[in-house]
Amino acid sequence: MSEQDHLFAQPQAKVADFIFNENVARVFPDMIKRSVPGYPTIVENIGVIAAQFAQPNTVLYDLGCSLGAVSQSLRRHVQCDSTKIIAVDNSTAMIQRCDEYMSAQSSMYEELQPIEVIEADILSLDLLPASVVALNFTLQFIDPEKRLSLLRKIHSALHPKGALLLSEKIRFESQADQTLLNDLHIAFKRANGYSEMEIAQKRSALENVMMIDSIEVHRQRLQEAGFTSVTPWFQCFNFASFVALP
Template identity: 50%
Template sequence: MKDTIYAQPHEALAAFQFDESVVAVFPDMIQRSVPGYQTILTGIGELTDAFCQPNSKLYDLGCSLGAATITMRRKAKHGCEIIAVDNSKAMIERAKEHILGFHSDVPVNLICDDIQAVDIENASIVVINFTLQFIAPEDRQTLISDIYQGLKPGGILILSEKIHFDQAEIQTAIEHLHLQFKRANGYSELEIGQKRASLENVLISDTEATHLERMKTAGFASASIWFQAYNFVSFLAIKSK
């Protein structure tokens, strides 16, 4: 379905949430709003192929409709299990339909819960795709540190996020590029403005430096951006063997 959630004026804009209305249009919304999203999914598959360890667990934290889960499952090694977590019941229910539509011998455990409440253990891959930005900033270090502790030596964290820039001129220029991306994908000025207002104080971004410092503090010796399109990036952090 086409995303028309903000196509008409809203007298009172509620804070953005992943409810039934968003779930129904989510694939269209993310393709038209997040530059490079498909490339990130492809990269997750290739990184899974390279770093997945047999008989380990793979986590998709903030799995939404299960796109990263399905991508990882295609490349998972023998004896692996995928744990896919989202705190939106509507997302989890729709994810079940998507995942059951593809046959695989790799089991997927779908959990409706706060990703901060999930124990990470025996993990070779953890993916957080555009989810950390919705968690309270003061809780983010604890989550990244817990992930590091739950990863096996040689395991990886793939973290995709919208970031912001310290330099005001750079921030303005790249915001303009992203706005043009959304306009080119058919979003009106009304839709862009209303969605931005609904996300204010809900999506709180970090800088690249903040993310990298957080991973370093957690214990990752190697971490870097592996993909970037405008203000959307994906980090790869590797736990030393």
């Protein structure tokens, strides 16, 4: 069961860098629901969109799967013969809980897509032929110098009729836009019960590990990786999701 997120509710003499450990895994559903505007809509519609691009005899990847919310959405919506979902994360705590959630989902519903849950570094993972790859708030935690090579690897593995579904926190080229959307995001977190101290301490924890890009940078990098079309399909404040076609 998920607990309420109080990880930053007490003052910390030194805020450590954010890591996806057992403490985070325990509260993650509450944390992300209260921190990422539009998250349930993004997750549900990744499954809907994926169903339009899934091809027989291919893999559907959820890279950086955390607790497997996207994988569950893929299983609910994709009905395509001879496909398999592979959920990958490098956090032991996340993968253990993800595996439990997938097993519970399998016991509740019949005829779901088969799924394999793997603990691995997606940068070193050899990708099988795939028709859908989801990077749902994952790329922003990858070393910026390694993002292009990862996207090139994904592009090489993608079926010509497949798609990359990429969700990210974004920054804005205009300082006025950046300030406005950042302020609105903070207001969203306040409205969801986070205190000023929690907001500030979590921001400090993330500043060295989550490097965000603008829509323009994402589009340019995806095109450099070989994608011919990059379409934003969702944005809420400073969070967006894209469909990139090979």
